[in-house]
Amino acid sequence: MSVLHGLSNGKDFQNLLSVYLDAVFFPFIHVTSDNERVYAQHLQNKLFPDHTYSVVSGGEPLAIPDLTWEQLKQFHATHYHPSNARFFTYGDLPLEQHLKQIEEEALSRFKRINPNTEVPSQPHWSSPREEHVTCSPDALAPDPARQDTLCVSYLLGDITDTFEGFTLSLLSSLMISGPNSPFYKALIEPKIGTDFSSVVGYDGSTKEASFSIGLQGMSEEDTERVKQIISQTIDDIIEKGFEEERIEALLHKLEIQIKHQSTNFGLSLASYIASLWNHDGDPVELLQISDSVAKFRQALKENPCFLQEKVLHYFKENTHRLTLSMSPDEAYLEKQAQAEEEKLQRKIQALSHSDRKEIYEKGLELLATQSKTQDASCLPALKVSDIEPTIPITPVQISTAGGVPVQYCEQPTNGLVYLRAMCSLNTLPEDLRLYVPLFCSVITKMGCGALDYRQQAQQMELRTGGMSVSTQVTPDSTQLDMYEQGVLLSSSCLERNLPHMFQLWRDIFNSPHFDDEERLRVLVMMSAQELANGISYSGHMYAMTRAGRHLTPAGDLQETFSGMEQVKFMKRIAEMSDLSQVMRTLPRIKKHLLNPDTMRCAVNTTPQKISDTAAQLESFMKEVADNRKERKPVRSNIIEVRHQQQRPLDPLDDSGLSRKLISPCQMKTFFQLPFPVNFVSESIRAVAFSHQDYASLCILARMMTAKFLHGEIREKGGAYGGGARMGGGCFSFYSYRDPNSVQTLSAFRKGVDWAKSGQFSQQDIDEAKLSVFSAVDSPVAPSRMGRFLSGVTDEMLQNHRERLFAVTHKNLVEVAERYLGVGQRTCGVAILGPENHTIKKDPSWIVK
Incomplete structure (x- = not known):
């Protein structure tokens, strides 16, 4: 799938469309490696063993040397052909021009062919299968003695049955999402593993969908126990079904997703329909989500056991299921390297003197080609003069609510209200800093007020588009040794749910729960596992954060909050047998952070909803006033520096900046x-x-x-x-x-x-x-x-x-x-x- 994304300039879009059409259909072809990926690849290959999904789409590294240039060229001629292509555009530029350009620059230059790329159905197994694979040990695993993964994967129906796919994806969410789901209660809360397996839930990216459920970070001896729990949980769902309120919370989440406008909305739609459309399903039908919701409600109304019957059919009675286990092997990387070396030696030994000479010369030729400056004059180019010289100004209104600075921004938000609040960290003692990311990840997940953590999760799903807290380090725009440090509170809701959203924040500010050690341990293990897994995807970000640690004070804090220091700290916390000291730390952090005296807020919503939101915010600030504490004078030297620079004070900057003089080294x-x-x-x-x-x-x-x-x-x-x-x-x-x-x-x-x-x-x-x-x-x-x-x-x-x-x-x-x-x-x-x-x-x- 080839995508153009986020282009606001029509000329730029046109130019890049030309380049993409040329690169995809008329390329100049030359022939010229984490545990999660290993597991996911094996799972798909072994669940669909009889056709294209049984091989690695990008090429198995050990098999790539056997590919010839002729094979690659032939594959491209049939697969990368307009007869095998789907085109999708989204945005405010006229469609006719795009179609004309696609026709002139690509389609008109080909004859229709039959690419024979239709994916056949996977023959269904008459009995379940079990497989085992190995991987490399992970030095950052929360518990080095528990590094096994086990997952059961079920083959479902054809994705071109739009409503069935919609139903099964909703069913998947009801089964695994959040602390109220049956599989979360059965697999995560007993702490058998650190988190769900890396492949979990509904997957509609292949011709036939699949559903997977399992655990990572578990002991090998728990294998049979986990299999039994999965089987028992499916029986329990068939017997009891799902609470009506959970189904409503899920449908509310869908309503929010339909209304929420993100910058990659068009790209998300393209990704959403790509698989179904590529397998000749109806993409328009897939996008009519409101129709599917209405049909789903009607099906439930006509048959209260509608979902239980789906579970019985697709899970209990389904013989096409794969149980895949994975365990670490100390010699994994060594064996990989050895296999590569053996293959290389076999290839070398089969070469004649003239073959070797030709390869050497081709290598020199490749190096020379790589070193040569490429001529880009044939490419259509946007000129710098095509760029708008000025930026559009975004009008905002500055006000206060209960003495807290607030920025209001009127926007076409589709009936949603977005609230953000920045809470300063300036008064936080140094010994608490490492705990702040953990505080952020648990503060909305342990219960508050009269709600336990399950009820809190349910209310957040029923009434909001999500509530999150995250660390925020913003370098000052004028001086390298100044920065703003804080935590960002973010949430959104439909206009009708505004009072409910503020009530949830009110309870989090006034009476968060920190006393459930078992719940805290579950969250700690999941967080530590997520951090350990994230390094293989974002290792360059971790390297950059670490490299910048001793260069600026903001960089130093970034490493503390989101670098390797935080990964290793969370691993230490996960290894603790007693979390009581951590539990004593969280309320201390809360006193410093959830404090109106060090807050500033922003509200983005429709003009009609500004005054109502302002009134609710005013009331909220008064009701969390008990969290106020005597303000410490943290800003005096900063104000003086800013005035020396003749820079106007930001009217919202009531929380103050931090200054920390370091010796860059x-x-x-x-x-x-x-x-x-x-x-x-x-x-x-x-x-x-x-x-x-x-x-x-x-x-x-x-x-x-x-x-x-x-x-x-x-x-x-x-x-x-x-x-x-x-x-x-x-x-x-x-x-x-x-x-x-x-x-x-x-x-x-x-x-x-x-x-x-x-x-x-x-x-x-x-x-x-x-x-x-x-x-x-x-x-x-x-x-x-x-x-x-x-x-x-x-x-x-x-x-x-x-x-x-x-x-x-x-x-x-x-x-x-x-x-x-x-x-x-x-x-x-x-x-x-x-x-x-x-x-x-x-x-x-x-x-x-």
């Missing part, structure tokens, strides 16, 4: 992890957002990524990705899923030399500017309008925009020399990856 950290690949980053202390050089560094980062680092790190180095970015006061290099480590650091330095040498053209600069502007001008959802969090005013954004337009070749060379040169820079380096003897022998590295 070089630090090189290596985290040894159970992956066969590396995540590498080098961060350099640079400038704040309002500095005149910030725009030049943004353009430089994009240009270095596209014109130098991509070629060195991905094309030549074999990494999945790599590049540079500017933000948070730091210029950061990174690589993602990278077979190299120290060599990649060398590529970063070569990138700096390339930039300082000025060996780039005006076209390179213009392309980088267009790329930066596409991010600057990306759409903002109605719920997020008003620039509440960043502290950056419209005037500052316009100044930044003008500086981006004005960046020259000379500016780029100058900032590369000024900030990135070896003598000038203060930098931090971090690598996450497999054992590395070169680094271990080097005393300049800290090995974790």
Whole structure:
């Protein structure tokens, strides 16, 4: 599936559509590796053993060397053909022009063929099957002794039966979502494992849907117990069904999803219909969700046992089910490497002298091709002059509610009210900081007021579009050593449920529950497992956060809240046999955070609902006034600094900024992890957002990524990705899923030399500017309008925009020399990856 996303410029869309049509249908073809993915891949391959889903879609690494160029070319000619394609556009640009362009630039140049890509149905098994696979041990697992996964997967019906698919996806949510679901109660709460298996619930991405349920982070000896619990839970559901209120909560959630406007709404729709449409289902029928809801309600009304009968048919009586277990093998990576080496040796031994010579010459030819500057003159190009010179101003109203500053932003929100509140961390004692992310993840999940945690979850689903609390670290836009630290409270609701949403927040502020150790342990285990799993997906982000730790105080706090320090801290908490000390910590944090004296709020809703929301907010602030405490004078020096800079105080900035003077220092950290690949980053202390050089560094980062680092790190180095970015006061290099480590650091330095040498053209600069502007001008959802969090005013954004337009070749060379040169820079380096003897022998590295 090929997508164009978030383009606000018609000319840009047209140009990129041309490039995509050319790349997909007329490519220039040359032939030129986490436990969760391993498990998911095996599960699909083994549940559908008789056709296309039995193989790895991207190519099994050990099988790829057997693929010939002719085979690849032939596969492309039949599969990447208009006869096998579906086109989807979404947005406010006229459809006729898109269709005309698709016809002229692609369709008219092909004859219709029969691609023979229809996926056959999987023959159903007459009896269930069991399989076992191995994986690499995970050093960050919450409990190293419990690293097994077990899951039961059921083959369901054909996804082109739209209503049946809709019913089964709702049924899946009722069975597994949230603390009120039967499988959560049966599998998660007894703490047999740390979380549901990585593949869980309804999957409609294949021709025939599937449903999976199981656990990860469990002991091997619990295998039979888990199988028995899954079977028993299905029997219980068939006998008891589901409470009416849970079904209503789920349908309410659907109503919210239909009304909520996100910036990737069109892309989400495309993803939602892609599988069904590709298998010749009716995409329009799939999008008529209101009709499906009405049909679902009618089916329940006519037959109160409607859902129980589905469970009986698809789960109890279904013989096409696979039980897949996975356990760690200490020698897993070693065996993988050995298999690759053996395959390589077999291939080498079969080569003649002339074969070897040809391969060597082809390798030199490939390197030369990769090193050559590609001619992009044939590509349609947007000009910098096509970009709007000014930003649209977003009007906001500034007011107060119970003495708390509030920003109101009138937006077309489709009948939803969005509330955000920033609570400062300025008064929080240092010893509590590491616990703040844990506090955020449990504060809305342990019960409050008269509600236990199950009732609280039910009310949140029935009355809101979600309530969340998260850490927030915002670097100041003028000075590198100042930042705002806090937690962000976010929630939304349909207009009719506004009083209910405020009542839930009122109970969370006035009487949150922290006394259920069993519930806390479940949440801790799930959180620790989620963090450990997340590294393989976002390892480059963890590397960048660590590399920037000692460069700015905001970077230091980011590492505490969301870096490797937090991952390791949560692993320690998960290993504790007694959580009473943690339980004593949470109320202490609550006193500092849920306090109106250190809050500021934002409301985004329709003009008609502003006054009602304001009245409810005023009442809420009065009723949580007991949480007020004597304000500490945390702002005096900051106000003085801001006035010296002649920068107007943000009227909303009542919570104050934090200033922490650090001595930026070089630090090189290596985290040894159970992956066969590396995540590498080098961060350099640079400038704040309002500095005149910030725009030049943004353009430089994009240009270095596209014109130098991509070629060195991905094309030549074999990494999945790599590049540079500017933000948070730091210029950061990174690589993602990278077979190299120290060599990649060398590529970063070569990138700096390339930039300082000025060996780039005006076209390179213009392309980088267009790329930066596409991010600057990306759409903002109605719920997020008003620039509440960043502290950056419209005037500052316009100044930044003008500086981006004005960046020259000379500016780029100058900032590369000024900030990135070896003598000038203060930098931090971090690598996450497999054992590395070169680094271990080097005393300049800290090995974790």
